[in-house]
Amino acid sequence: xxxxxxxxxxxxxxxxxxxxxxxxxxxxxxxxxxxxxxxxxxxxxxxxxxxxxxxxxxxxxxxxxxxxxxxxxxxxxxxxxxxxxxxxxxxxxxxxxxxxxxxxxxx
Amino acid sequence: xxxxxxxxxxxxxxxxxxxxxxxxxxxxxxxxxxxxxxxxxxxxxxxxxxxxxxxxxxxxxxxxxxxxxxxxxxxxxxxxxxxxxxxxxxxxxxxxxxxxxxxxxxxxxxxxxxxxxxxxxxxxxxxxxxxxxxxxxxxxxxxxxxxxxxxxxxxxxxxxxxxxxxxxxxxxxxxxxxxxxxxxxxxxxxxxxxxxxxxxxxxxxxxxxxxxxxxxxxxxxxxxxxxxxxxxxxxxxxxxxxxxxxxxxxxxxxxxxxxxxxxxxxxxxxxxxxxxxxxxxxxxxxxxxxxxxxxxxxxxxxxxxxxxxxxxxxxxxxxxxxxxxxxxxxxxxxxxxxxxxxxxxxxxxxxxxxxxxxxxxxxxxxxxxxxxxxxxxxxxxxxxxxxxxxxxxxxxxxxxxxxxxxxxxxxxxxxxxxxxxxxxxxxxxxxxxxxxxxxxxxxxxxxxxxxxxxxxxxxxxxxxxxxxxxxxxxxxxxxxxxxxxxxxxxxxxxxxxxxxxxxxxxxxxxxxxxxxxxxxxxxxxxxxxxxxxxxxxxxxxxxxxxxxxxxxxxxxxxxxxxxxxxxxxxxxxx
Numbered sequence: 173x174x175x176x177x178x179x180x181x182x183x184x185x186x187x188x189x190x191x192x193x194x195x196x197x198x199x200x201x202x203x204x205x206x207x208x209x210x211x212x213x214x215x216x217x218x219x220x221x222x223x224x225x226x227x228x229x230x231x232x233x234x235x236x237x238x239x240x241x242x243x244x245x246x247x248x249x250x251x252x253x254x255x256x257x258x259x260x261x262x263x264x265x266x267x268x269x270x271x272x273x274x275x276x277x278x279x
Numbered sequence: 280x281x282x283x284x285x286x287x288x289x290x291x292x293x294x295x296x297x298x299x300x301x302x303x304x305x306x307x308x309x310x311x312x313x314x315x316x317x318x319x320x321x322x323x324x325x326x327x328x329x330x331x332x333x334x335x336x337x338x339x340x341x342x343x344x345x346x347x348x349x350x351x352x353x354x355x356x357x358x359x360x361x362x363x364x365x366x367x368x369x370x371x372x373x374x375x376x377x378x379x380x381x382x383x384x385x386x387x388x389x390x391x392x393x394x395x396x397x398x399x400x401x402x403x404x405x406x407x408x409x410x411x412x413x414x415x416x417x418x419x420x421x422x423x424x425x426x427x428x429x430x431x432x433x434x435x436x437x438x439x440x441x442x443x444x445x446x447x448x449x450x451x452x453x454x455x456x457x458x459x460x461x462x463x464x465x466x467x468x469x470x471x472x473x474x475x476x477x478x479x480x481x482x483x484x485x486x487x488x489x490x491x492x493x494x495x496x497x498x499x500x501x502x503x504x505x506x507x508x509x510x511x512x513x514x515x516x517x518x519x520x521x522x523x524x525x526x527x528x529x530x531x532x533x534x535x536x537x538x539x540x541x542x543x544x545x546x547x548x549x550x551x552x553x554x555x556x557x558x559x560x561x562x563x564x565x566x567x568x569x570x571x572x573x574x575x576x577x578x579x580x581x582x583x584x585x586x587x588x589x590x591x592x593x594x595x596x597x598x599x600x601x602x603x604x605x606x607x608x609x610x611x612x613x614x615x616x617x618x619x620x621x622x623x624x625x626x627x628x629x630x631x632x633x634x635x636x637x638x639x640x641x642x643x644x645x646x647x648x649x650x651x652x653x654x655x656x657x658x659x660x661x662x663x664x665x666x667x668x669x670x671x672x673x674x675x676x677x678x679x680x681x682x683x684x685x686x687x688x689x690x691x692x693x694x695x696x697x698x699x700x701x702x703x704x705x706x707x708x709x710x711x712x713x714x715x716x717x718x719x720x721x722x723x724x725x726x727x728x729x730x731x732x733x734x735x736x737x738x739x740x741x742x743x744x745x746x747x748x749x750x751x752x753x754x755x756x757x758x759x760x761x762x763x764x765x766x767x768x769x770x771x772x773x774x775x776x777x778x779x780x781x782x783x784x785x786x787x788x789x790x791x792x793x794x795x796x797x798x799x800x801x802x803x804x805x806x807x808x809x810x811x812x813x814x815x816x817x818x819x820x821x822x823x824x825x826x827x828x829x830x831x832x833x834x835x836x837x838x839x840x841x842x843x844x845x846x847x848x849x850x851x852x853x
Contacts, residue, residue: 182347186348266341270339
């Protein structure tokens with residue numbers, strides 16, 4: 173199960189970060205980036221999608237399928253890790269995190 | 280020839296248009312499908328919401344939040360000044376009960392008047408498509424509308440009226456249907472052609488099941504808080520995508536059509552790919568823009584509810600009436616009418632004017648009742664619906680007397696979802712509602728809304744905490760509360776959270792403010808031990824055993840008795 177943490181920016185914004193495999197990033201990377209408010213990354217993913225459709229698409233469907241098969245685990249596995257690196261490089265602080273042992277907080 | 284050249288071609292015939300032919304039919308179909316998808320998915324959305332609430336509750340603070348975060352959330356500080364200036368004892372206990380009764384009666388009367396106005400306004404709408412229907416057809420339509428509008432009516436009336444209204448409404452509706460059937464005893468002559476055109480009973484049955492699912496999800500106590508705002512977001516998003524395409528298509532129709540034609544006017548395949556890409560990008564941008572606009576609409580609604588201009592319950596009723604007027608209106612507008620689209624858009628709005636107007640007039644101006652008797656609900660976070668239902672009934676009744684405070688938890692989180700909370704959840708910002716650290720009493724008060732909305736209902740204020748913050752914040756909450764309901768049903772020694780709260784109440788000498796409820800499972804011996812640890816005893820606790828729904832009256836009476844006690848200043852308040 174993924175582990176949830178909260179990061180706070182020097183300007184006081186707060187975002188959630190999930191560790192582990194991201195199904196959203198694997199299936200819909202653009203939505204994942206928008207959901208995480210990574211607008212620059214979203215623009216890059218959009219350009220990549222356009223290039224994929226427009227140029228690589230001309231190489232044939234089998235090539236596209238092969239690319240999707242590679243893209244799926246790569247995005248799923250590394251998206252959250254990449255998000256964490258970005259947050260930490262930009263000076264965001266990890267202020268809260270889920271304890272390692274899953275237990276009810278208050279009963 | 281390039282794509283731009285095709286603009287110089289003659290305008291396409293309606294058959295060639297992608298969307299403009301029957302634009303509103305397309306819109307309506309998509310809206311109905313979207314609502315259905317939301318209705319079916321609503322239990323999953325509810326589950327996701329509860330899971331998110333629970334996961335956030337379990338977070339531990341690893342380092343303090345920077346001051347910039349606290350500054351960004353200073354709205355609470357400004358409010359706290361206002362909250363600290365409120366006079367909580369301006370109205371005496373008996374007057375408070377009279378005010379609550381008056382509010383309940385006003386809302387019940389105004390709701391009934393609005394319902395009646397909605398039903399009467401259905402009469403001129405009926406028989407529009409088939410004027411030969413006569414008065415019987417009009418009355419049949421009005422009865423159907425009256426039965427459907429019972430849902431919004433029941434949502435808005437106070438708890439003690441709900442069951443009566445539902446039973447009376449259904450009985451009178453059934454009688455009306457019976458009488459109409461008796462009048463309309465002539466069997467219609469069905470031709471063979473008409474018989475062929477009729478749908479199979481399975482399809483008709485499925486259609487009604489679908490409608491019932493949508494209807495139930497809109498008004499269900501545990502679903503409506505999420506379904507109504509989510510439907511709004513999806514509706515606005517779809518409108519934002521479809522309407523621009525429809526408007527553009529009138530001018531670009533032949534070119535759009537050309538992109539999907541087998542023998543295109545546009546010469547090269549590359550050019551076609553390019554323009555397909557442009558339109559796909561435009562579509563994707565409109566989806567994102569539409570989602571943003573949808574969230575803004577929910578945000579506006581949340582602000583209206585927050586400021587008390589619109590009650591949380593009347594909002595659900597109003598949107599419910601809007602959906603009913605839209606669906607029922609569609610069945611009556613003649614399809615061959617030249618102004619079909621205009622009527623589809625404006626009829627629901629025109630239909631809503633009489634009930635909304637009458638509701639506002641009948642409500643009138645409420646007396647300034649001040650902040651009321653606030654109630655704090657401390658509880659075991661039970662998973663059983665029986666326990667949750669009782670708490671829901673208590674808070675629904677108490678909100679006419681004063682604000683209800685509670686620690687947000689998985690048991691009542693989906694019952695009390697406000698449009699604001701829903702917008703935060705949909706925008707993935709639910710964590711911003713959680714308190715990361717202990718607050719002082721005034722700061723805590725500032726986060727709550729103690730004043731009633733314009734209809735006279737007080738707010739249900741939830742305080743969400745991370746795992747490392749709840750103990751201190753609950754302590755402050757206990758200290759600033761005047762009346763406390765301690766729900767010990769299902770309490771065992773393992774329930775550490777509630778046991779901690781019992782200890783706090785005894786330690787601060789606040790048992791006189793508490794009414795405790797228990798059941799057969801409650802481990803009273805353990806409660807007694809915890810109280811004795813803090814030099815108190817079980818005999819100091821006002822106890823009400825809940826065995827049936829009738830015991831709710833006894834519980835409210837006990838809480839009112841506690842609320843009437845004079846308030847003593849508490850030295851523990853920070």
